[in-house]
Amino acid sequence: MGFLAPWNLLTLLGLVALVVVYWRLQNGRASSHVWYPGAGQMGSVAQKTIWLYLPAIGFSLALATALIATARPTLRLMMPDNLAGVILAIENGWSMRQTDIAPNRMVATQLAAKALVEKLPNSIKVGVATFSGYGTLLLPPTTDRDSFRQAIDNLDLGGGYSFTYGLQAALEALPETPPEGMSPGVIVLFSHGHDVSGNDPLKIADEALKRGIKVHAIGVGTHGHNFDEEMLKKVADRTGGHYYPIFSASDLSNAHADLGRVLAWRPQTIEISGILSLLAGLLLGLSIGWSALRRQVI
Numbered sequence: 001m002g003f004l005a006p007w008n009l010l011t012l013l014g015l016v017a018l019v020v021v022y023w024r025l026q027n028g029r030a031s032s033h034v035w036y037p038g039a040g041q042m043g044s045v046a047q048k049t050i051w052l053y054l055p056a057i058g059f060s061l062a063l064a065t066a067l068i069a070t071a072r073p074t075l076r077l078m079m080p081d082n083l084a085g086v087i088l089a090i091e092n093g094w095s096m097r098q099t100d101i102a103p104n105r106m107v108a109t110q111l112a113a114k115a116l117v118e119k120l121p122n123s124i125k126v127g128v129a130t131f132s133g134y135g136t137l138l139l140p141p142t143t144d145r146d147s148f149r150q151a152i153d154n155l156d157l158g159g160g161y162s163f164t165y166g167l168q169a170a171l172e173a174l175p176e177t178p179p180e181g182m183s184p185g186v187i188v189l190f191s192h193g194h195d196v197s198g199n200d201p202l203k204i205a206d207e208a209l210k211r212g213i214k215v216h217a218i219g220v221g222t223h224g225h226n227f228d229e230e231m232l233k234k235v236a237d238r239t240g241g242h243y244y245p246i247f248s249a250s251d252l253s254n255a256h257a258d259l260g261r262v263l264a265w266r267p268q269t270i271e272i273s274g275i276l277s278l279l280a281g282l283l284l285g286l287s288i289g290w291s292a293l294r295r296q297v298i
Helices: 006-027 039-070 105-118 145-153 163-173 201-210 230-239 249-264 273-297
Strands: 073-080 086-091 126-131 135-142 186-191 214-220 243-246 265-271
Touching: 006 039, 039 273, 086 105, 086 135, 086 163, 105 145, 105 186, 105 214, 126 145, 126 163, 135 145, 135 163, 163 186, 163 201, 186 230, 201 214, 201 230, 214 230, 230 243
Parallel strands: 086 126, 086 186, 186 214, 214 243
Antiparallel strands: 073 265, 126 135
């Protein structure tokens, strides 16, 4: 918990002083006394007097809560992210036929893509870009999940491999200036990490970083089978994104589960002074209610 106006907490010292004064006034010694032979009955009455202090305790707690609220307390919570869009850049060259990931790289990617989007709120727009020897925006960002699943199921294979074309197509699909209150969007790159286009992947990553767009890279392949994950790691790191290798079905499951949380949620600092003010009001109401009830009983 943090505070936007922490200096207001000093007022609690005044409340502590008031409580001490009140306690001393209630428990101070009397100026005179009498002798009473039935002291046992007096003792049982004294034990019940704790209930007499409940209104004062409730009032003190209400006042303390209200004073804390004036310090404008904040909490760091995970809140749903309001993304302008999520673009899945998926490699669909001939190399995706390889079976080092069962049943093959393309089918594993299709499963991962659909499982990932299932974890996103329906309000987030999702698009699909494909790349081999060039990049294509296959599906513009949309909330239509049926269209997304159909686009993923209909992916075909052909061509070479240059993942920078996929990054460029994905960047073009996201708005240059997102609507107010929205994050710029993210790119999820599915690739085996090779690029023969001559483009500089880190330069494209810097462009994404400048626009506030994170690139999360998923390495589709295994070492020794036309797979180079180092550049994918560098691209993801450069933009503040994550890298996930997919070497097996368990890696696939872990990747889309973790990435779904990363995409859909983000830490946000929210002010909770209103909640504390409401609690202070409830405590004050209970204090007043108990005091009124006690007077009726007496």
